[in-house]
Amino acid sequence: MLVINGRETAEILSMQACIGVMQDVLAALSSGDAVQSLRQVMPLMGGNLFGLMPGYLRQEAAAGAKLISVFPHNHDRGLPSHQGAVALFDAETGRLNAIVDGRQITAIRTAAVSAVATKLLAREDAGVLAILGTGEQAVSHLEAMLLVRSIREVRVWGRTPDKAQRFAAEMAARYGIEVTAAATAREAVQAADIICTVTASSVPVLNGEWVPKGAHINAVGACRPHERELDSALVAASGLYVDRLESAVHEAGDYLIPLAEGAIAEGHIAGELGGLLLQQVEGRSSPEQITLFKGLGLAIEDLAAAQYIYNQALVLRKGVEVEM
Incomplete structure (x- = not known):
């Protein structure tokens, strides 16, 4: 062994x-x-x-x-x-x-799966990245996003402003791109093309009214039925894709809570990333569509x-x- x-x-x-x-x-x-x-x-x-x-x-x-x-x-x-x-x-x-x-x-595979989703669903010209969260997944998601899109600007938000400032300074020095710390999550996602929510929050940190048309979202933080990072309006307004349908309908609070509230109906999930890769599922329908990948992490x-x-x-x- x-x-x-x-x-x-x-x-x-x-x-x-x-x-x-x-x-x-x-x-x-x-x-x-x-x-x-x-x-x-x-x-x-x-x-x-x-x-x-x-x-x-x-x-x-x-x-x-x-x-x-x-x-x-x-x-x-x-x-x-x-x-x-x-x-x-x-x-x-x-x-x-x-x-x-x-x-x-x-740490690595979670961001790599988000990169697969971004390759499949984000607009080709996506260049502004927002990251909500400042921990290990924020670091790995920035690395992953830079590999699949030509990112020219990064905005980061976290509950502890000092951590967000340190993250911004360290990542700007590492990658040689513009990275700024935003005062609020709403400010961070303003005009963003790609949004990654990588927080430990169990209540929404991202609201639908803040998200620009045409954005792609990778939501990977909340992983239990009673937890979520996104509000119901955002999920309802998005084309929703998952890593595994069976897991999502049992474990993803970002899907189950809006479903229980009546904001979405069963069948709101457009498909799995694997289905997109196999060309069995349709992807982004227009440049203005908001696309959402809800990742739970799979065995x-x-x-x-x-x-x-x-x-x-x-x-x-x-x-x-x-x-x-």
């Missing part, structure tokens, strides 16, 4: 490579070549969570699961909110091939990333071999 730590995971799994891996696995999921069950979530004390996310990649003969803890207040302790590992098995022999750091996979994405990392680690002689 190979143990691959977070540093090695980040070295092996570049954002560009991960975007390609996510395209392939999302298409495989929609075609039935990849299988997963709904995540199981166990509540822990203090509002914390422990999750189990199993899946199976038929073509790669790989099976396994991500084990993850979600501790929203860990940032106050100087710790990441999401920590875990992906256990990767050989689906032909049952051998445990690898344990791969789950935090780095989550199959973690497994595909872990399988790629494992294969590359064997070639590059990375990781530590452990006898079981």
Whole structure:
């Protein structure tokens, strides 16, 4: 068994490579070549969570699961909110091939899936990016968006102004583009072509009346039925796409709450990203349409990333071999 730590995971799994891996696995999921069950979530004390996310990649003969803890207040302790590992098995022999750091996979593949959605749904001329949130996903989403669109201006908003200012300064220096901290979320999204909501909020941080016509939104923060980042008016006004239909109708508060309110009807979801990749689903209908990708994060994405990392680690002689 190979143990691959977070540093090695980040070295092996570049954002560009991960975007390609996510395209392939999302298409495989929609075609039935990849299988997963709904995540199981166990509540822990203090509002914390422990999750189990199993899946199976038929073509790669790989099976396994991500084990993850979600501790929203860990940032106050100087710790990441999401920590875990992906256990990767050989689906032909049952051998445990690898344990791969789950935090780095989550950070990279979440933004890579948003990049796939942006490639498929955002206008080709999209150049102004707004990011709501200042944490790890804000950093990875900026990197991912720069790979799929010619971004010329970035605006960031967060609940802590100092963090937003630091993010803006660091990212401007890293990428050599204009990055500014906005005083409000509304100010951040004004005239934005692409909006990424990557917050830990359980109530709306983005309202429909603020969003310009023709914008594309990647909403990846809220991941439970009672949580959402978007108001109902925005969801109702958008063409809604998801990573997995079964997951969305059970877990996505950004869909379930507007549905319960009567703001949208069943069938409001236009389709899966995999369906778009397979050309089974229609995408953006006009330059003025608002498109919305609601991402929950899927077991199959973690497994595909872990399988790629494992294969590359064997070639590059990375990781530590452990006898079981």
